[in-house]
Amino acid sequence: MFDALRKLFGSEKESSKQIAARRLQLVLVHDRASVSPEIMDKLREEIIGVISKYMDINRENMDISLANGDKDNSVALVANIPVSRMKHGK
Amino acid sequence: MSGNKTRAEIIVITSGKGGVGKTTTTANIGVGLAMKDKKVALIDTDTGLRNLDLLLGLENRIMYDLVDVTEGRVPYKKALVPHKKFRNLFLLPTSQVKDKSSVNPEALMKLCDEMKSEFDYILIDCPAGIEQGFQTAIAGADCAIVVTMPEISAVRDADKIIGELGRADKDNIKLIVNRIRPQMVEQGDMLDMKDINDILSITCIGQVPDDEKVVTSTNRGEPVIMTEDSLAGRAYKNIVRRILGEDVEFMDLHKDTFLRRLKRAFGMN
Ligand SMILES: Nc1ncnc2c1ncn2[C@@H]1O[C@H](COP(=O)(O)OP(=O)(O)O)[C@@H](O)[C@H]1O
Ligand SMILES: [Mg+2]
Numbered sequence: 261m262f263d264a265l266r267k268l269f270g271s272e273k274e275s276s277k278q279i280a281a282r283r284l285q286l287v288l289v290h291d292r293a294s295v296s297p298e299i300m301d302k303l304r305e306e307i308i309g310v311i312s313k314y315m316d317i318n319r320e321n322m323d324i325s326l327a328n329g330d331k332d333n334s335v336a337l338v339a340n341i342p343v344s345r346m347k348h349g350k
Numbered sequence: 351m352s353g354n355k356t357r358a359e360i361i362v363i364t365s366g367k368g369g370v371g372k373t374t375t376t377a378n379i380g381v382g383l384a385m386k387d388k389k390v391a392l393i394d395t396d397t398g399l400r401n402l403d404l405l406l407g408l409e410n411r412i413m414y415d416l417v418d419v420t421e422g423r424v425p426y427k428k429a430l431v432p433h434k435k436f437r438n439l440f441l442l443p444t445s446q447v448k449d450k451s452s453v454n455p456e457a458l459m460k461l462c463d464e465m466k467s468e469f470d471y472i473l474i475d476c477p478a479g480i481e482q483g484f485q486t487a488i489a490g491a492d493c494a495i496v497v498t499m500p501e502i503s504a505v506r507d508a509d510k511i512i513g514e515l516g517r518a519d520k521d522n523i524k525l526i527v528n529r530i531r532p533q534m535v536e537q538g539d540m541l542d543m544k545d546i547n548d549i550l551s552i553t554c555i556g557q558v559p560d561d562e563k564v565v566t567s568t569n570r571g572e573p574v575i576m577t578e579d580s581l582a583g584r585a586y587k588n589i590v591r592r593i594l595g596e597d598v599e600f601m602d603l604h605k606d607t608f609l610r611r612l613k614r615a616f617g618m619n
Binding site: 275277280283284285287291292304341 | 428501505506509510513533537538539540541543545548550
């Protein structure tokens with residue numbers, strides 16, 4: 261009976277459709293990123309541009325990539341950007 | 351999307367994955383536009399796997415094919431097969447024997463340019479995949495209709511195709527979700543049009559239910575849009591009206607009503 265009520269009010273366990281949507285969302289992020297390295301390059305250049313306004317960074321050792329996020333099915337843009345010097349605030 | 355006599359609108363029907371309903375969609379939209387008094391040409395570019403002729407019941411009337419035209423053996427008008435019932439609908443069949451690479455993008459573009467002034471709409475039925483056959487099919491198109499199904503692999507392939515179309519500067523893209531099974535959607539076991547729309551972020555111009563009438567009408571060589579009172583036929587009619595620029599509400603294929611949820615919850619589905 262409790263189960264029936266739970267289903268009724270929509271808090272039932274994840275349906276196969278929800279699983280499908282979740283898996284698709286994740287795989288498409290990877291597909292889209294992996295088919296367009298140009299976009300990743302462009303993104304990297306623009307990030308460098310913004311950050312360089314405030315600090316000097318070590319370009320050789322920086323790394324920007326997509327990775328699985330903290331939560332099971334999230335995707336994160338992970339950037340590791342070594343800072344060699346902060347600029348003076350204006 | 352509206353056509354006029356001097357310049358046809360050229361629409362490619364594509365999907366990435368095979369078997370999702372490209373050819374069925376091409377045949378139905380073609381017939382539907384012809385029923386609305388538009389002059390329509392359907393070009394089958396799935397060379398080696400010719401099917402559009404069968405769906406239209408024209409398989410016995412073919413004299414020449416697309417490869418004969420692109421290789422300059424006959425003018426396109428000679429290869430066009432008029433539909434038996436709709437005299438303003440024409441099929442340019444592809445070759446069943448030659449291999450897929452026998453038509454290149456430039457040749458198809460040239461042909462489309464030549465045909466443009468004669469038709470209101472030219473629909474191009476695309477082969478599966480993203481190889482040369484796909485590149486050829488999309489070359490001359492003004493816009494694309496991407497057909498997908500509510501299955502993760504079909505949606506993923508549709509996304510890939512959308513990316514490829516974008517790279518080829520084809521930015522006018524519309525989506526059709528085919529073979530929806532309302533009962534499965536109601537049970538939470540199938541993605542619906544809205545889910546897929548959210549995932550792909552492409553304007554949807556139609557949702558077509560999975561319908562036995564598609565099979566029986568294919569058997570007869572009469573696209574389902576010609577039959578009265580079939581759900582799929584109605585869905586295709588709506589798609590045609592949307593292509594013609596009308597604002598048509600989407601059919602209610604499934605409703606998750608409270609009563610239904612109540613029944614389901616108590617196992618009375
Ligand atoms: N809405 C539908 N309901 C039922 N069967 C369908 C529907 N759409 C397509 N089919 C069937 O699916 C199969 C593949 O369709 P087809 O149009 O040949 O796909 P494609 O051209 O993408 O390979 C055919 O057997 C066709 O009859
Ligand atoms: Mg086909």
